[in-house]
Each structure stands twice: as structure tokens, then as C-alpha cells.
Amino acid sequence: MNAADTAFVLFSAALVMLMTPGLALFYGGLVRSKNVLGTIMQNFFMLGVIGVQWALIGYSLAFGPDIGGFVGSLSYIGLSGVGAEPFETYSKTIPHATFMIFQMMFAIITPALITGAWAERLKFSSFLVFILLWATLVYDPVAHWVWGDGGWLKSLGALDFAGGTVVHINAGIAALVAAIVIGKREGYGREAFIPHNLPMTVLGAGLLWFGWFGFNAGSALAADGIATTAFVATHLATCAAVLAWCFVEWAFRGKPTTLGAASGAVAGLVAITPAAGFVGPMSAILIGIGAGSLCYLAVLLKVKLGYDDSLDVVGVHGVGGLWGALATGLFASTAVNPAGADGLFFGNPAQFGIQVVAVAATVIYSFVISYILLKVIDATMGLRVAKEDEVAGLDLTEHQEAGYSL
Amino acid sequence: MNAADTAFVLFSAALVMLMTPGLALFYGGLVRSKNVLGTIMQNFFMLGVIGVQWALIGYSLAFGPDIGGFVGSLSYIGLSGVGAEPFETYSKTIPHATFMIFQMMFAIITPALITGAWAERLKFSSFLVFILLWATLVYDPVAHWVWGDGGWLKSLGALDFAGGTVVHINAGIAALVAAIVIGKREGYGREAFIPHNLPMTVLGAGLLWFGWFGFNAGSALAADGIATTAFVATHLATCAAVLAWCFVEWAFRGKPTTLGAASGAVAGLVAITPAAGFVGPMSAILIGIGAGSLCYLAVLLKVKLGYDDSLDVVGVHGVGGLWGALATGLFASTAVNPAGADGLFFGNPAQFGIQVVAVAATVIYSFVISYILLKVIDATMGLRVAKEDEVAGLDLTEHQEAGYSL
Amino acid sequence: MNAADTAFVLFSAALVMLMTPGLALFYGGLVRSKNVLGTIMQNFFMLGVIGVQWALIGYSLAFGPDIGGFVGSLSYIGLSGVGAEPFETYSKTIPHATFMIFQMMFAIITPALITGAWAERLKFSSFLVFILLWATLVYDPVAHWVWGDGGWLKSLGALDFAGGTVVHINAGIAALVAAIVIGKREGYGREAFIPHNLPMTVLGAGLLWFGWFGFNAGSALAADGIATTAFVATHLATCAAVLAWCFVEWAFRGKPTTLGAASGAVAGLVAITPAAGFVGPMSAILIGIGAGSLCYLAVLLKVKLGYDDSLDVVGVHGVGGLWGALATGLFASTAVNPAGADGLFFGNPAQFGIQVVAVAATVIYSFVISYILLKVIDATMGLRVAKEDEVAGLDLTEHQEAGYSL
Amino acid sequence: MKKIEAIIQPFKLEMVKEALHAISVQGMTVNEVKGFGRQKGIREVYRGMEYQVDFLPKVKIEVIAPDDKVKEITETIIASARTGRIGDGKIFVSPVEEVIRIRTGETGEAAV
Amino acid sequence: MKKIEAIIQPFKLEMVKEALHAISVQGMTVNEVKGFGRQKGIREVYRGMEYQVDFLPKVKIEVIAPDDKVKEITETIIASARTGRIGDGKIFVSPVEEVIRIRTGETGEAAV
Amino acid sequence: MKKIEAIIQPFKLEMVKEALHAISVQGMTVNEVKGFGRQKGIREVYRGMEYQVDFLPKVKIEVIAPDDKVKEITETIIASARTGRIGDGKIFVSPVEEVIRIRTGETGEAAV
């Protein structure tokens, strides 16, 4: 047991917790003002729903003793036995409950990311049912595959430092499915969907960036050199991605935008997540450059592909996560982290192959289960609000509130 | 001396400090836009006033050597002798000054909580005089009773991990008195008092939640299992309270609201505060459910009782604090924290009785002294701004500023 | 190596990182709404630009092996050799990379401070070129002089705990030069330049205050008594400066303002920065009182002197930094920090003289180089946007965005 | 038909609305405007700089009504909007030639 | 010359603008207003307290046009703004005596 | 009495106000509106998507004045609001039948 590591992981958990309100603001600023509360609410409420779900069952499904490489058993249901003693399997130097609460914050933010895809049109009740099922049937198992002792992807040797597959690809794919199944917003393509409050979005991006240090460095579970490596890589990749996104749009569209800088930051943070503790600073910069440019192009492509992913969850988290997971297979280096592996650029092409498998498995699983869940909910309780409610805005019709009375 | 504990308590202090700006936003969003600055200002200014008061005299009154169980002596006046050596009585592993600054942040936010009760009508000069006197004559002694070595409630065995009585009941009762003595806002019951900026309120709630980890976990004064227990209990109670508030209003009024989610979060944070380091995770969830539902009902009751507690300090902090203090007497368990005590549900009804005494003492003392102070100020300098100033808004009339020029 | 110190410095770095988004909001709220994004963008983008610049070359120029007391060598270019082992010269107990990333955050926020001087009129491309050159030619060398092993001011014995000269005087003087060279805003003196969103500014001030604990306490590079001293001094000076600014304006103009409280806070934070780890709490309060009153007067003076420093970088950071650097030569005490020195009030007038030299050197160097850089850029690519673009606002003309569509 | 425009103090809106409702005015359109007049402006201070704000927040109410209701309406507005202090505002009456209800196409008195 | 004022549902603005553009209306001025009429208001709830909001967001379009274009314009507005539900709004037509283009000083029909 | 409505560029408001004040116009009411006209709109870009914003921010000034002051007022507005570039705006003059000061009940010229 080590007090420094405990302090480190507890504060990391606090920082990751702050990411969800940060995300609420990031997304909230991007919608039209009649939907600002509806958007914020889904994120804020997520804290409550998944917090309780995780304590009751989620944690056990993800980190309970392995069942067939696929899911954890129910031993830790209701957090029984999750106390002040260290959990040898995952973190020898901190209380088991410290590890549990840190992981809880990841479980909360992952489905929160998806909410950007269906913004401005999903029924709140259907939202609630979907995310509860998704957390239980998608997030918890996939977390087990990748991070759980005995999880099949972990056993395979897949590297995912802080959640490129589990968090970002997972959420990005669910977002893609949601955008397709739920359909376009009323007026899409005809009206202008202009962000109603970009300073709020930038504030959200700032809080995300700040919180992400807890997300990535905290994933070292100890205040050591690896935590520092992850911290530095996180920051540099993000810096580089801000530059990349803005310079690409400067070249393509004539001006660098503030929303571009904020979006680039998130893209960089996403992409470095799986790699953070395995790569050196210059690799981090390259990963960031890739993230900023690829995600920008992905976002442009959306219009061509014709689905309405309102806030670009697919373009930023899906594509950024994909790039990050693969880039980990390129840039990982045992010189940086002996507990990791070498990537393709460090002479180990096999690792790249393993990453591809991990990505493919997550994509397919997330796609299929998300699709089934959404279709079932659509058939039973319906996914969308009534057309006139959508026009009037979710704040008024789903929550009987107005965001602003300036 | 332990560097990890020092780092832990210092960052906890920083997090608690952030709660006051967080509260400023939480409250600021709830008032009408003509009072946004007046409301924010009282909170922000509190940092300055009570920071200096605490250094000059407050700390000594609260944590100086005991005088008759009632108050601390003046030994630490001007922080003399409060330096880098540990303060054996309270915290052996961190510098005395670390303990002092952590406690300062509590002294600041407590009177800040009260400002919600008199929002939109109190004179700034009277505000200043009141909170200085209240901090010195109410907060400092009560903090000594409950936390001070030799304090009579501490000696009695009352449990208050991070300030259910000292902070929340204390502030909630002062708020009740203030709402009664100061009277209703112009137009109360006739005009609509609609929050002018709910995203700002949710941001405030997010920062409060984040900072509260420092408040509650930091109160362990060491980065250990108890800190983790407090952290986990804090989060889970809050999650549960968000759900409880929203589901109750969903049932009663037909829709869950964003303001309900934010209010539920604060209610949960309040209620778990005294219990945080003494209860297990499932107890925390139950405390949160109680907090969310009770505080919602208390807020509804306000209208019936006929006082104008503008931002529901009584309903959320008073009632939430009360429930939390009593619930500590129900759910506390020595299995969770051997340094605590067992509550009624763990076979020790006496503890519940002690909690009742602590609550009653705080309620009576805070009520009486707050009442006298407010009456004296009203008689001498007056409490309210002129009626036409209230109509024009405090931003313009008390501070010569406008919140927004969008 | 010490995990507690590593955790402490990593989180401090995270807190300092948050100051830049905080500054973006602080400044963003002060401009007119048509320039809110242009202002925020310059700060947010700074994270990207200087983050990468520091990794590639800046860190080496500042902290590489000394060349003639003036600048660091290129040994650490691209962060080569900056890894998990401690850097004996500066920080024995934490990884070299931890020290590097903490320092990076300082390099980012310093040029960000300057952006307030040219707000609402500078071309984004010219901004970019200027800050890159300024960081490389001004910040990096001056950081070496004061903090670098072998740096001439450090060798002289100048005290600068967390950046009074390096950060604040440096930025304040560059701001003065910029205001003079770039000229006044269109309509200056004729139209009202009223802050468009003061709640945003107060939020920014709150985040700055919070982050500054990392800035100042983190500069101890260890979670110990000195870190606590710096933390306490930071908080108390800021509290006192809030009071001082507001009481002075209350006396002069009849009302205390919210913007005054926020400005006072920043002034206090600035002034205590060089002194934080060297002075006791009562000295800190005096420094804060000086900061609040002097900076208020300096801001008033601006109008007399006739330059348009849009957001008062000179008055707050220049004058505040100056006062802080000199006050360090007055109030520093080896009783507080044996590794420091005694100031004039503690019997050592020589220290005051040394501080004067450090201040003068920074002022002159920053003035001259900033002046040359700005003149060259003006002659080649031009500094200001076209007059009609300035009237239309930078958000639209430089970034093709609108801040709000409420 | 006439258009009655009343510029009033913002905090009087609720009362004016209710007074008009009481005399069965079925509809009105309201707009936040800024007024400049005899009422002295506001002094705002930012970092020690004083600004005189001459434009004060006002509310403009527009009611379209048949000619024979104009007198009753203006009197009702005066009664409910007056405080007796400078800045109470004005009422303007002007001619309207045609009124159409979009929903039904009705015109004239039937449309209001 | 006439002034045509139309109070419409906000989400219809884009369509009305395009319809007017199609019949070569070259300019218009638009304003966000709040309307009170037969359409029932909104119920908002804050901490359990219900508020009836009677004023609903509407958009007012003003077009100045020569007398002979009035009919075409009002018909176009009706066609593009109607949903058939209560709250669709009204059109008011009133006389304008003079029109001046600030840039050129042109007056009358040449100015619109 | 006449109502003079001027739609101008927002940044010209201060100058127009002062010019009108100089010819002793005692009162006016001002409103932020959006204008659509010959002036080309703004291009905004969000995440690579381009939006053409046709409605540009304008300010509408309303002055009620006696018939014999109309010419002076319109000329003053033209002089102070003109930049010579497209988008300078328009002035409309229309009849007003009655003016009442709410505070005193005065009517006609005494009321403005």
C-alpha cells in the first residue's frame, strides 16, 4: 500500500469525473439553444445512472473473476468485498475501492460520449433504457476483454493504455449505429445547425483536456515514470492535434477556427489514449498530427455518407480511437515502457496485427449489440420525440425548462 | 510527516477552494440576469473576507486550545505558530499550516452557502458586516464544538466527518432566519422568478461535485483507505440523489428536469458529508436516495410555509444536512471505520441520540445568534436595498455593472 | 525518486495547464461579443503552439546546460534524454520529464498573458509568428537567466519563486510594447468598450486562482513545508488583494465591483508569485494589499498615459509583477525558507538591490526584443486586421464563426 | 383598424398584459427595445472607467385593434403602466389598412 | 408604399424568406418578438414551481413594398407561413409615406 | 405627427444618436434587428460545413416627430449613418395619429 499512489489515483478519479460535466458543456455549446439543457442533462444524468449501475453490477461484470475470457463473474456485485485492501490482480499499491472508483469514471463517460450522436431528437426515457442496457451489455464486457484479468484481448496481448478501444471506438461505433437507426434531425440539410455557444464548448474542451490527465496518467495506477510518460504524451499529442486540425482547415477553408482548435484537442486526446503509457514524446506528436488531420477529414466525410451524427462522435471518437489503437501498434516501444510491447516501427509487426484484431472485435461487437438494442427500443417505446416537440426543442418538451432567460 | 498526505491535503484544499467559485456559478445561474453579478460577487468576495478573517482570528477560535468546550483560545491569532511542523492534535502527518489552509476553505464556503437565501435583495454593505460577525460568532465556535479538541460535541461523541452540522445545518438555519427576517423579494408570488442561465448552474454543480471530493475525502487528512471510503461514499450518494430527485419529480410533475438533476446532486453531496468516512457504499446509496427525495419535498414545502428562501438553501442544505447528520447515526459502522462508531442500524441506538443532540444544539445556536445579528443590522444600517434598486437589479445599483452585453 | 513528489508535481502541472483555458475565459468575457472567439482562440491555440515549441527546442534553451549564463544549450532538443530518471540539477525526487512538463505549462501561459494587450485587433497569422519568436527569443532565455543552473540572475542571487520576473514582468512589458506599437482600437475613447460577459470573466478568475495553487505551490517541486508555505501565501495574498482593490474603488468610485474583485484576485496572484515560497502569511497579506491597490491605480493611470492595453496586462501583470519582485526583496525571510534569503525588512538590504537588478534586466530585455519583433512583423506581414474587419469583429473575419447564436 | 404601440417600463409588462386581458384584448406582440429620452441614463464602471449608458431597457407592446377600442386600450395601458416617474414611456397610435390571420386567411376585425 | 408586417412562427422564417426571395422581394427586416394570443402558453417548472409562460417566441418580418406588390407578398407569406395550427400569426398592412435609401438618397420605389 | 424608422449599421448608432441629439431630438427608441437586402451575407464555417448567413445585424431607430421636423431628422440620419457602402440601410416615414405620454397623459407635440 502506498499513500502517494492512492492520492494519485483518487485525484485522477476526481479529474475523470470532471470530464463528464466538461463533456456536457462541450456538447451543450454545440447544439441550438433550444436543446442545450436536453443535451447537458443526458450527460449529467449519466453520472447518476452509471454510477449506481457500476456499484450494483457493472464493476463486477468488468473486473470480477474471469468467465471464459468474456465477462467478469458476479462476485463483486453491490461492491461486496471491494474495500480498503489492495486488489492484487490490478493494483497492489492502492485500496481495491480506489481502483474501483477510478474505473467507474470511465464507465460513466463512455456512454456519455455517445449522446452527441443523437443530440436534439432522442426521447429521454428511451435514452435511459438504452444507456443502461448498453453499459451492461457492451461496455462492461468489452472492458473485461481488454483490461480484465483473463480477458481474451488482454490475453492476446492487445495494448490499450487508457481506453482507445474500450472507450472511444466502442462509443464511436455505437454513435454511428445510433445516427443511422435514429435518423436525421428535422430540417437537416435545409436549416443551419449552428453552435449556439462556442465559448461554452471551448470551456468544455478545456475541462476535458484537464480531466484527461487523470484519465491517461491515472491509468498508470501509480505516481511514477509511466504516469509521467502518459502525462507528457497526452499533452503533446493534444497540442499537435490542435495545430494539425487548424492548419488543415486553414489550408482547405481559408481560416483556422476556434471550434477547429477545440475539436482538434479532443481528437488528439482520443487518439493518444490507448498509446499514452507506451510511446515517447515525439511519437506522441506524430500521433497527434495524425489525429488532427484524420478526424477533420472524417468529419467532412460525414456529409458525403449521409448520416446525421449531430456532434461528430463518429468522426472524432470513432476515427480518433481507431487511429490511436492502430498507432499504438506502430509507435509502442519497450524502451519507453518495458511492461508494454514494441510496435511495428520498433520492429514488431505482430503487435500491429494484434491491434487490428482488438479493433475489429470491438467494432463488430459494439455495432451488432448497439443495433439490436436500438431496434428493440424503437419497436417498443420509440426512440424519437414527436416532430413538433423536436421543432420546439427538447428543453421545453422533455424537461419543461428553458436554458436561458437573459 | 508524510509527503503523500501533504500533497493529498493541499490538493484537497485547492479543490475545496474551487467550490466557492462553483457555488457562485450555481447560484448565479438561478437568479434573474439583473442580479447575476450581485450574486456571484457575494460568493467571490467571501473568499477574500473570510480568508483574511480566518488567518487573523477565525482559525484560532476554532482550533486553538480549548476554552470550556465552547471555543478555541487566541493562541494562533495571526497564524502565529502555525508553520511547517505537524499539529499533533489533529494531523500528525502533515504541516500544521496544511491543516489550517484546508480548514480555511470550509470556513469560506459555509457563509457562502447562506447567500442563496437573501439573493436579489440584500445590501452589499450589510452583507459584509453580517458575514464577518456570523463567521466569528457562529461558524468558528460551532466548528470548535464539533471538531475542536475538547469541543463539547466532539467529547460527546458526535460524528461529523466533513461538516454536516458545522457547515450545512449551520448555514441552512442561518438561511432560514435570513429569509424570514429579510422578507420576500419584490414581486414574489406575482412575477415569475425564472433561472436566467441554467447551463451556468449545471457548470456550478459540476464544479461543486468535483470540489466535494476534496471536501469529504480530504477530511480524512491522509491518502488512505478512509479517504477512499469517503470518496466512494460521496460519489455514490450523489449519483443516487440525482436519480432520486429526478424520479420523484418525474412521478409528481411529469418530467425530470435538468435543474432537478443539479439540485439532487447538491442534496446528495450535502447529506453524505457528515457520513462520508463512516459508511459503506450501499449505505451511501440509501443516504443519497433519502437526500434526493427529502430535499425535493422540502423545496416544495417552502411555498406552503411562506418564506422566500430565494435559492432553497434551507431545503437543500438545511434539510439535506439534517438528514445526513441523523443518517450518520443510522448507517455509521465501525466495520467501515474503526475510528468512528456504530449507528442505530448497526446496533448502537445511542449514537443516533448523540447525533440528535448535535443537530439540536447547532440548530438552536445558529438560529438564535443569526436572528440577533440580522435584527441588529436591520435596525442600524438596514438589510435591504431600496425598492427601486431591487427592481432595477443589484448588478446596476450595488455594483454599477451589467452582467452581459451580448 | 519520490512518488508523492511526482504526484504532486504532475497534478500541479495539470492545474497550471487549466490556467490557460481559465485565462481564455477571463479575457474572453472582457471583450465585446464580436471578439470573444478571437480572444479565446489565441489562448487556446497557445497551448498547441508553445507545447510543441517547448518539446522541440524551448525546454532545451531554458534548462539545457548553461551557455555563458545567458541561455541553455541544445542538448535536450526534441526532449532527447528527458525521461523517467530524475534531473539532479533541478529536482532530485521526480522524473526529469515531470519537471519538464511542469515547466512547459509556464512557457505556455506567459505569452498567453500578453494576448490581452492586443485584443480585438491583431491578425491571427501575425499573432502566430510573434508568439513563436517571442517564446524562443524572450521567454526561454529569461527563464534560463532566473531559474537555469548557471543563469546569470540566479547566480546573482535573485529570488523568483514561481515567475514574477520570468512570467509576469516579462509578459507585462511585452504587452506594453504591443499596445504602443499596434495602436488603439477603432473607436477607442469614443465608443464604450464594455465587457460582454462578466460571469465568464469571474469563472476565468476562479479557474486561474485554482490553477495558481499548482503554479506556486508546485514550484516547490516537492509536497513539503515549502509547498505549504507557498500555498498559504498564495491564497492569503489573493484574498487581501480582492479586498484591497474593492475597498479602494469603493472609496474612489462609490461602489465595489465584481470585475474589481476578479481583477484584484489576479493582481494578488501575480504579486505573490515571486515571493510565495519565501514569505510568511502576514507578509503575504501585506503583499496582497499592495497588489490590489497599486494595480488598481495603475489601471486608472493607463487612460492618462494614452496607450490602449485592451485588457490591462500592463496594469495587472506588469505592475503586479514589479511590485511582487520588489516585495520579495522586502519580505523574504530565511526563517520561512532557509533556502531563500532575507529581504530588506529582515535586515538584508542587499537582496532588495539584487531584485532591482533582476527587474531592470527583464524589463529592458523584454522591451527591446519585443519592440524589434513587433516592428519587423509590422513591416513585413502587418499587425492589424483591416479596419472594416475590426469593426465587424475578429470572430467573423479571422475565424468565420460567431460566438453565440442564442 | 389601428396599431397601438406602447413603450413602457419592462417591469410593468406583466401588469399591462393583465389589464389588457381584463378588457378582452386577445392578442399582442411584445418586443424588448432600448429607449433614449428625458430619463437619465445609467452610469456603469469597469476597471475605474466610467461609461454613461444612455439607452435604457424598455418594452414595446403592439396591439392591433378596431378603431372603437382604441380609447379603452390606451386608457388601460396608461392606468396600468404609469408610475408617475420620468421614463414611463409613450403610446403611439397609427393607421392599419389591413389585417390578415395567417391560419385562416380571415381579414379585418375577425382577424385580431 | 406600404409596410407589411408579418408575425410568424420562428421555425417558418427560412421558408418565408425563400418564398419572398422567389417573388423577387429584395429586402426585409426581421425581429425576434414575443407573442401573446389564442395559442396557449408554455408551462415551465423550476424546482417544483410551475410557471405559465404566456409570451411565446415569434418572428416579425417587415417588408416595405410598392402598393401593387402588397397582395402578392401577403399571399406568399400566408402560403409559406401557414401550418394550420393556432399561433400561425398575423399580417398587418399599413401606409408608408416616404422611403429613402441612406446610401444613395434615392426615394420612393427606387429605394426599396 | 410622423414616425421615422431608420434601419442602420449597428456601429453607426452612437453617431446617429449624437447627431439627432444635436438637433434636439429628445427621444428615440432603438431595436436590434436582422436585415436582409442587397448586401451580401456572411459565410460561417463549423467543422468544415459552410453556412451562408443572410440576415445581418442591423439597428432600427424609431423617432416620433412633428411633421415639420421630419425633413431635418431624415437628413441628419442620412448624414450621420451613411458610409456609402451597400447595407447602409433605409429610412421609412409613416403617419401617426396620436401620441400620448404615459406619465402625464399629455398628447400631441407636447408628448414627444
Ligand SMILES: Nc1ncnc2c1ncn2[C@@H]1O[C@H](COP(=O)(O)OP(=O)(O)O)[C@@H](O)[C@H]1O
Ligand atoms: N420622440 C420619441 N420617439 C420615439 N420614442 C420616444 C420618443 N421620446 C421618448 N421615446 C421613448 O419613450 C421612453 C420614455 O421617454 P422619457 O423621455 O425618458 O420619459 P417620459 O416618457 O416620462 O417622458 C424613451 O426611453 C423612449 O424609448
Ligand SMILES: Nc1ncnc2c1ncn2[C@@H]1O[C@H](COP(=O)(O)OP(=O)(O)O)[C@@H](O)[C@H]1O
Ligand atoms: N391584436 C393583436 N395585436 C398584435 N399582435 C397580435 C394580435 N393578436 C395576435 N397577435 C400576434 O399573433 C400571434 C399569433 O396569434 P394567436 O392568437 O396565438 O394565433 P392565430 O394567429 O392562429 O390566431 C400572437 O402570438 C401575437 O404575436
Ligand SMILES: Nc1ncnc2c1ncn2[C@@H]1O[C@H](COP(=O)(O)OP(=O)(O)O)[C@@H](O)[C@H]1O
Ligand atoms: N424592402 C425592404 N423592407 C424592409 N427592410 C428593408 C427592405 N430593403 C432593405 N431593407 C433593410 O435595409 C437593410 C439594407 O439594405 P441593403 O439592400 O442591404 O443595402 P442598401 O440599404 O445599401 O440598399 C437591409 O439589411 C434590411 O434590413
